[in-house]
Amino acid sequence: MIILLIVLVVILIILLAVFIAYKESDKIILRHTKRSQVTTFPDQFHLPFENVIFKNADGITLKGWFIPAEEESSKTIVFMHGWGLNKGNVFHSTYFLRKKYNLFYFDFRGSGESGEGLSTIGYVETRDASAAIEKLLQTRPEKCKEIGLYGLSMGAAVAIYEGAHNAAVKCVVAEACYYSYEKVVARWARVHKHVPYFPLVALALYFAKKRLGIDPEDFSPKHNIEKLAGKPVFIINGADDSLSPRHDARKLYHAAKEPKQIWIVPNATHTEVPMVAGQQYKNRLGEFFDKYL
DSSP: OHHHHHHHHHHHHHHHHHHHHHHHHHHHSEEOSSOOOOOOOGGGGTOOOEEEEEEOTTOOEEEEEEEOOSSOOSEEEEEEOOTTOOHHHHHTTTGGGGGTSEEEEEOOTTSTTSOOOEEOTTTTHHHHHHHHHHHHHHHOGGGOSEEEEEEETHHHHHHHHHHHHOTTEEEEEEESOOSOHHHHHHHHIIIIIOOOIIIIIHHHHHHHHHHHTSOGGGGSHHHHGGGGTTOOEEEEEETTOSSSOHHHHHHHHHHSOSSEEEEEETTOOTTOHHHHHTHHHHHHHHHHHHHHO
């Protein structure tokens, strides 16, 4: 009788773990029901801009801003925000680049002002990035003869993938970029939910792959940064980043081909480099685009 009870308890624990893991996979392939609101807009800084509305390959409506350079320019930088953020979160720390370049900010699916859609921390978001660049090339070809990418966190992973697969892209800035999809999910679960990798995170990743029908790990920067194949890349990371640690940034740097740069910023946590580095951040970012775009 005791053995039977033990067996039943073990089975119940296993079933509970499977159920929790399946539900946790929703946090990996998350439909944004509590999206962050866009609270920063170009007109608050008295900047001219155009609202841009376009659709991705999945038919989801995406929204962005096109901000022309102070002086006529054929060069445009496309900005990609992080998971759970929106275009306004990267705008306030990068709009200074308008002095020389056209700027294009857009919201990924399920974020900001864009339409609903599942977030996969990089996989489906690559379709959004492709649609953004295609829209620019179709509607503003004279302003987009040269295109550079800037990505933050998840957006950095997308920027590396898009840069590796899109001939129109000339250079890439990857800030606070994760190295591996599976590792960043495991790290996020451990840091924010105190959930161990085995068995819950491992099972959640399994269900995520089954529900997507592909392995998002294939879209990780670790598998794509080498495919930039000589396109300049600038890797920026906070020294105290617990989600995308500096040793991962160095692994990406070593995997990349020349020309490449890396900057590890002391005392900066995840996505906080602009605030910590101040004017030096503006100088380094501007110098990279001036040299390679």
